[in-house]
Amino acid sequence: MIHYSSFERTIEAIRFDRDIAIVMGSEEVVSVGDAPRAGQKVHRRFTNIWKITGTTWVMIGRHANVIPPK
Secondary structure (H helix, E strand, O other): OOEEEEEEEEEEEEEEEOOEEEEEEEEEEEEEOOOOOOOOEEEEEEEEEEEEEOOEEEEEEEEEEEEOOO
16 A cells, blocks of 8 residues: 655546546655655646446546656
8 A cells, every 4th residue: 555645636627428427637646655756746647437326436447647757
């Protein structure tokens, strides 16, 4: 399990199609412990896919990729 000392998410778009929601945006995270790049701020883009089941939204898919530093 990865632990973060900071985590900030910016949602840029949400699209709905019946019982599916697709959420896209960016994240800035700083992990701690034995994680790769621990202590460094990492910028990444993400896409989360959610499905409503009854009255609860459940994440059914996720993709995130690191944006290399300039």
